[in-house]
Amino acid sequence: MLTYVLAILAACANATSSVLQRRANLEVPRSENLTLRLIWSLMHEPVWFGGILAIIAGFLLQASALSSGQLATVEPILVAELPFTLILAAWVFRQRMGRAEWWPTLAMTAGVAGLLYFLSPSSGRSENIRWYVWVTGATANLIVIGILVAVGRRVQNAHRAALLGIAAGAGFGLTAALIKGTTQTLAHGLIALVTGWQVYAMIVSGLFGMFLTQSALNAGQLVAAQPGLTMTDPVVSIMWGVLAFGEMVRGGWHAAFAGVCAIIIGVGVVALAKSPLLSGSPEERESAKESPRHVGRPRNATRPR
Secondary structure, three states, X not given: OXXXXXXXXXXXXXXXXXXXXXXXXXXXXXXXXXOHHHHHHHOOOHHHHHHHHHHHHHHHHHHHHHHHOOHHHHHHHHHHXXXXXXXXXXXXXXXXXXXXXXXXXXXXHHHHHHHHHHHOOEOOOOOOOOHHHXXXXXXXXXXXXXXXXXXXXXXXXXXHXXXXXXXXHXXXXXXXXXXXXXXXXXXXXXXXXXXXXXXXXXXXXXXXXXXXXXXXXXXXXXXXXXXXXXXHXXXXXXXXXXXXXXXXXXXXXXHHHHHHHHHHHHHHXXXXXXXXXXXXXXXXXXXXXXXXXXXXXXXXXXXXX
């Protein structure tokens, strides 16, 4: 039960981080997307640090959940980040959630519960994963991220935000696997942890995922970036759990019903992605309808600093 509680709290923290970081990115020109200058500009936005604190809290809660649970158990629960993001965005941007938000949220909740029930994931290998498994899995993971970023650089706005959101989710999926590997190393003592490579790879992977997240949130609205970020993370994490950590899931008709639950979750994500609550603040929506007299005005001039 503690594993589930920690995973839900991690989803809440991640949702808080997404809304606060998007709020901060409204003040940063999109010309700085996918550059280190983006991070420098965000560091001048106080609300951004709130988002960073939230994502650190989510990271620690996720690590605590993974220390006692499986990747295939913890990561699907993190899909709850999307409805939590909607609820928080409704409060921050002063809007109200209606049936269009509540019904998909309930469907996603039922889908996650069903997915966990039918998969019924069990513990994987207790020993550390072989180095060549890590190299093969991480290489494949990074190749996928590289392709998504390369394609994302060639498109603009919503399409770029969506692709970078998926890339960030894939990056956090790798980070989740490294968190799990780090918890296994910690079981052998603190010395094994600080002398092992997993903890340092986990930090680098987490920072890389955060950089991609900032770029996704800077490229477009939450409505474009959040769904891919929310769904890709658990999908990649479950693949790591089953293929690398040897976590066992039920097959046969159980797998078929688990697939139905996954489809329900996916439909819920798509439905929630259409919610106006993810379109940003009222000021941002108005900026999309600028009159000709505002054309050419610097982006940051529409809002006092």
